Amino acid sequence: MTKMTTKRTILSLSLVSILALSSCLKEHDTNVSTEDFSPTFVSLVFPRGNSTVNSGPQYFNSAGLQYSADAATAVETFLIKVGGAGEFNSDITATVGVDATKIADNTDGVVYELLPDSTYEITSTSVVLPAKERTAEGTITFHPNKIDPTHTYVLPVVIKDAGGTTIASNINTIYFRVALKNRYDGVYSLRMRLEEWTAYGISTGVSGPFPKAIELTTNLANTVTHFNTNFNTELQPGFTGTPGVITGSTQFGAASPEYIFDNATNKLIDVKNTIADDGRGRTFKLNPAVTDSRFDPTDKIIYAAYMMTQTGRPNLLIYDTLTYTGSR
Incomplete structure (x- = not known):
């Protein structure tokens, strides 16, 4: 430490x-x-x-x-x-x-x-x-x-x-x-790629910068909540578009991610939804296919691969790279 x-x-x-x-x-x-x-x-x-x-x-x-x-x-x-x-x-x-x-x-x-x-x-x-x-x-x-x-x-x-x-x-x-x-708290720029929700007007297959900063706020010693300054909400950000094309930014209702880290290793060990279920069954969980989601303390970059579930739809795969730009 x-x-x-x-x-x-x-x-x-x-x-x-x-x-x-x-x-x-x-x-x-x-x-x-x-x-x-x-x-x-x-x-x-x-x-x-x-x-x-x-x-x-x-x-x-x-x-x-x-x-x-x-x-x-x-x-x-x-x-x-x-x-x-x-x-x-x-x-x-x-x-x-x-x-x-x-x-x-x-x-x-x-x-x-x-x-x-x-x-x-x-x-x-x-x-x-x-x-x-x-x-x-x-x-x-x-x-x-x-x-x-x-x-x-x-x-x-x-x-x-x-x-x-x-x-x-x-x-x-x-x-x-x-x-x-905690060490993860701060203001970050976000670069994001989404997969599997083309049928719902969500861009897939291409990464891009989110228009405004994401603020990560300390909740516990090893957790941070997510604030989206583009919409001034705590909702999960996203991109609208088609395969390979980003047409705009959006957010997902009843879905607010909390990142949970292992302080000893800086690994991202879980992502949870802080908003109660509104009937759509939206939850967050780590993407099991990606095993190196983490916080890099040297460069102050968070690499987060997780997914959002919803009843009746495939999992929305989320690939985030959050780069620290300053303190809140």
Whole structure:
């Protein structure tokens, strides 16, 4: 397994950003007044690119992270920030930790579990904010290759103590939601050949490029589902035409392929239909006449030979070559 390390770069923040964050505070018995900028308080925020994501339940969706499932480590940086117009004349030490009760703040309707403590370390549990400084950085290290992709996890991180300094209660929680991408996940160009359905207006005997990209999306650690950007559906793509001639592109209803790989060998070991039978009996299965369907990790190409069944028709033989063009 290839070990990968992800490092996010944190950009400096202007006083304008700090004042903007202060203006997001709501009246609360543990918050400073939104009308008075003279008090000085600390908050916890998650920088992303050129902007700063506030914390609190209204920003639950803002700290979603995606990593390769093969990555050994992924490091994220958070900030302890000074709010208000004043400043501290001495160092402030902020103690940072996990607050499992914050899972209840969820606003997106998904049932989350607390991220297991074996899959991360808060490498900066105590962050020192130097006197007269307005920001200080802390880090958290995730271990994606130890995370079970079949679960939906969240890690709520808060300032637990700031040595008596006021903590802004509604800018004090980052909800780290870790999603994994397996090695097959990505955007691909598709070259395809179909056989055996000439009688139904489907091109046979010739391969050609599909007009738009296919997106393969991680489902489990070794499976990806199929998204057809030409029609913006998850349906199996195809070509219309006659023997040796492609006249257009099409898709097959009630048929959405999920590729299942053996992670140890990168072989494609099964293809399943993720859509329930609508009465036509459409299923997918590997083509037994082709024994080398696989993912080539060097060139990032998937070679897939499989078939779609339908009651009363011969099997539609599908020969796909999917070439990786980038991440989703």
